[in-house]
Amino acid sequence: MSQNSAFDIELVNRSKAGDTLAFRDLVNAYKDVSLTLACSVLKDTDLAQDAVQTAFIKVYEKLNTFRQDSKFSTWLYRIVINTAYNLLKQQKNHHQMDVLSNLAVETDGKSEAKALTEQEQRKYINLALNRIRPDEALILRLFYLYEHTIIEIKEITGFSKSKIKVDLHRGRENMELQLQKMLGNEITQLL
Amino acid sequence: MNEDQAKVLLKKSALKTTEDFTDSLMVQIDAKSINHIQPGFPSVKRVLSIITLVVVLASALLFCVDFKFLSELEIVGGVHRTKLFAVVLFSVLLGINHVLKLHYSLKYTLSN
Missing domain, CATH: 1.10.1740.10 (RNA polymerase sigma factor, region 2, helix turn helix motif)
Known part of the structure; x- marks a missing residue:
């Protein structure tokens, strides 16, 4: 413990x-x-x-x-x-739908940017996290941002170990997908 | 996206609260703390128990004890016992009413 x-x-x-x-x-x-x-x-x-x-x-x-x-x-x-x-x-979900549509407007036309500033990078990463499922975004942040172990995440969220592992994998994939949708080839600047 | 790339990206996703977050939260907590302060007042149950005990003892004293010696001292000489008891009881009931009024008035004030 x-x-x-x-x-x-x-x-x-x-x-x-x-x-x-x-x-x-x-x-x-x-x-x-x-x-x-x-x-x-x-x-x-x-x-x-x-x-x-x-x-x-x-x-x-x-x-x-x-x-x-x-x-x-x-x-x-x-x-x-x-x-x-x-x-x-x-x-x-009503509010969430509004937020997602607002985000779509915010990102329109910005995918052509050639050099993303640190602030823009943060913005796109958070937008991508806002577009994936809450469980996935939560687990991604707990694991990669705050470096909690899977056991600690299980204790915090109450999710099973297998769900956490699956959501980590899917979360990474979905986040990448969302970043690709917003930035296209510019995603390489982030990675 | 591999594990290391995910880690690099996610490290940039931390958010910050607004500057007045803590102050506004503490104002709410202080307001709640004031509402939770209990008045320095004994509970109604305890007050009623004490009053009942006093009434029983007073009645016992009034009706069971021989007051002849007091008559000799001319302290309660001309007062009828039952009338005296009625006056004492009325005063006690008035007191209970006042205590209850005060209790509920304090409770109402603090919860609003």
């Missing part, structure tokens, strides 16, 4: 004792990762930010139930991901 860092343990204990400054430090430490994971599911930054805020409020309210037998980050990410999937259910 993974161990909590001393930093996390101290902040969690102080937060449990009612120290809101300690909780603020926890939020600052994990807010960006949480947003990235929520966005993998929701495909919309504003919605994802709402989900992360809701998740952090849940974490604050349930902090006394956290027993430190698992990593704080694992516990937090599980709450963030569950909150994001619940919000996704509420949205019933």
Whole structure:
């Protein structure tokens, strides 16, 4: 079982004792990762930010139930991901369809760019991740971006090992496909 | 796309929250914390139990103890016991009413 860092343990204990400054430090430490994971599911930054805020409020309210037998980050990410999937259910795909159509407009005519800047590269990669299934985008980010092991991903998401392996493989293929659709031969600049 | 290429690409996919994210979250948490503060007030059950006990003891005292010695001291000489009991009981009921009013008024104020 993974161990909590001393930093996390101290902040969690102080937060449990009612120290809101300690909780603020926890939020600052994990807010960006949480947003990235929520966005993998929701495909919309504003919605994802709402989900992360809701998740952090849940974490604050349930902090006394956290027993430190698992990593704080694992516990937090599980709450963030569950909150994001619940919000996704509420949205019933309507919003997602709007976002996808907006993305299509945004990318039109940009495939001719010869030299992609760092910012453009980030934009296209995130657009490609927004166009693949939430489970695939989530697993890709957990595995390659945050370098979690398959066992840790299983603990965070509740998915089976075989699903994680299949989604990793399909996710890579689908992401490449989406990048090719947007960039054509320019994809070589990214790889 | 191989594993290494995927890793290079995915490393560029991290997102950042807006600058006011933490402040706005902490405002919500502070607001929730205020709503969760309990008034420094004993529970209705406890207050009622104490009052009942006091009434029973007062009644026992009033009706069972011989107050002749008090009559001699002219403290409760001219007061009828039943009338005195009625006045005490009425005062106690008035007190209970006040306590309950205060309790629910505090509860309502803090939850809104």
